Amino acid sequence: MLREKAAKLVKFVFAGLTMALCVTAFNPAADVKAGMLQESEPNNNPATADNLPLNTWLKGTADYKDEDWYQFTISQKGVTSFELKLDDSNAQTDSMWHFELYDAKRRTLGEWNINSAVSGKFSWMPGKYYIKIKSSGSYRSNGEYNLAIHNKASNVWEQERYYGDKSLSNANIISLNKQYTGKLYCGSDVDYYRLKLKGLNGVAFKFTIDNSVSDPGTWRIEFIEYNSRKSLGSYGISTNETLQIPRCSGDLLVKISTNRYYESASGDIYHIKAANRFPTTEITSISGVSDRTRSVSLSWKKVKNATGYYIYRSTSRDGEYKKIATTSKTSYTDKKIPEMNTYYYKIAAYRKTGSQISKSYLSDYYKGIIVY
Numbered sequence: 001m002l003r004e005k006a007a008k009l010v011k012f013v014f015a016g017l018t019m020a021l022c023v024t025a026f027n028p029a030a031d032v033k034a035g036m037l038q039e040s041e042p043n044n045n046p047a048t049a050d051n052l053p054l055n056t057w058l059k060g061t062a063d064y065k066d067e068d069w070y071q072f073t074i075s076q077k078g079v080t081s082f083e084l085k086l087d088d089s090n091a092q093t094d095s096m097w098h099f100e101l102y103d104a105k106r107r108t109l110g111e112w113n114i115n116s117a118v119s120g121k122f123s124w125m126p127g128k129y130y131i132k133i134k135s136s137g138s139y140r141s142n143g144e145y146n147l148a149i150h151n152k153a154s155n156v157w158e159q160e161r162y163y164g165d166k167s168l169s170n171a172n173i174i175s176l177n178k179q180y181t182g183k184l185y186c187g188s189d190v191d192y193y194r195l196k197l198k199g200l201n202g203v204a205f206k207f208t209i210d211n212s213v214s215d216p217g218t219w220r221i222e223f224i225e226y227n228s229r230k231s232l233g234s235y236g237i238s239t240n241e242t243l244q245i246p247r248c249s250g251d252l253l254v255k256i257s258t259n260r261y262y263e264s265a266s267g268d269i270y271h272i273k274a275a276n277r278f279p280t281t282e283i284t285s286i287s288g289v290s291d292r293t294r295s296v297s298l299s300w301k302k303v304k305n306a307t308g309y310y311i312y313r314s315t316s317r318d319g320e321y322k323k324i325a326t327t328s329k330t331s332y333t334d335k336k337i338p339e340m341n342t343y344y345y346k347i348a349a350y351r352k353t354g355s356q357i358s359k360s361y362l363s364d365y366y367k368g369i370i371v372y
Helices: none
Strands: 011-014 018-021 030-033 036-038 057-061 067-074 080-088 096-104 107-112 127-135 145-153 173-176 180-183 189-196 200-209 220-224 231-237 241-249 252-258 269-277 286-291 295-299 308-314 322-327 331-334 342-353 356-359 368-369
Touching: 018 286, 057 067, 067 145, 080 096, 145 295, 173 180, 173 269, 180 189, 220 241, 231 241, 241 342, 252 269, 269 356, 295 342, 308 331, 308 356
Parallel strands: 036 057, 173 189
Antiparallel strands: 011 018, 030 036, 057 145, 067 127, 080 145, 096 107, 096 127, 180 269, 189 252, 200 241, 200 269, 220 231, 220 252, 286 295, 295 331, 308 322, 308 342, 342 356, 342 368
């Protein structure tokens, strides 16, 4: 049964807390002790924002009605997280602050009330960003805090940006047989990927939910042929699955979104991996001849760029088909068949490139009747 999740812009888990989502001069931060910077007042607006280097701790103070602004720059593709915690000198262990994140155009990317926690992982694209820390509206919202922006280079995370700037034209470029990671940062977010392909292909698209997600929502995945913009199918998914795209001409576009109000998957990390298959329609038919020598002879049309073919057999049309042979030819004779009147056959083409083998979907069946 689908789980109903309350209407929200987005969710992020911060050690038990839920995170809700949807240039100018600056102060250099001063050293306060080895390995830590000190905020420089005044820094109560973007024009006077302190510059905070990545992977560096800073000590700040935000009392009631105070606002602290920081700016930072991401210079490389990677994954980013934010950490805010009480300073050792702060005796008010229940202090609470309101944390907001903006892009260079001052558009809100996230906001939450927090005491001490590390954010989930983000993959914001290179550029300038702002952080605002202020009172959460409570008398407890005061005292010293420590702030750090952790950033690590990575070329497998999607390049996240403000959802209104995303489109098919700036989709993340991905390749076959490589795993990529993404996350919808808010309920309105849509992740676009463009799988680079040549010619006619079939694709097996593996979708995996990250192990950090304990209560996954539902993603909506749509496949679109890049050249024609033709939709090749749309799926609702809330479990680990491998989706099949039988036929795509040229590049494949993948669109991943979620329901904004119910079963939202915003904030849930996922992984994707695409594998190439021959188009299912490459082997359009099988012909055969059965005779009294307890054999069935099969033949089919050659598949372009195929290394060879797998032959499968079953005792029933919709039963389990087991591989019985491999051949590089476009014909095969199944000899000395066990004593039974009817067998069913299917063919799959395969292509070997180095150590990689890609296989087509199984063809339609051929019914072989043994006459004694």
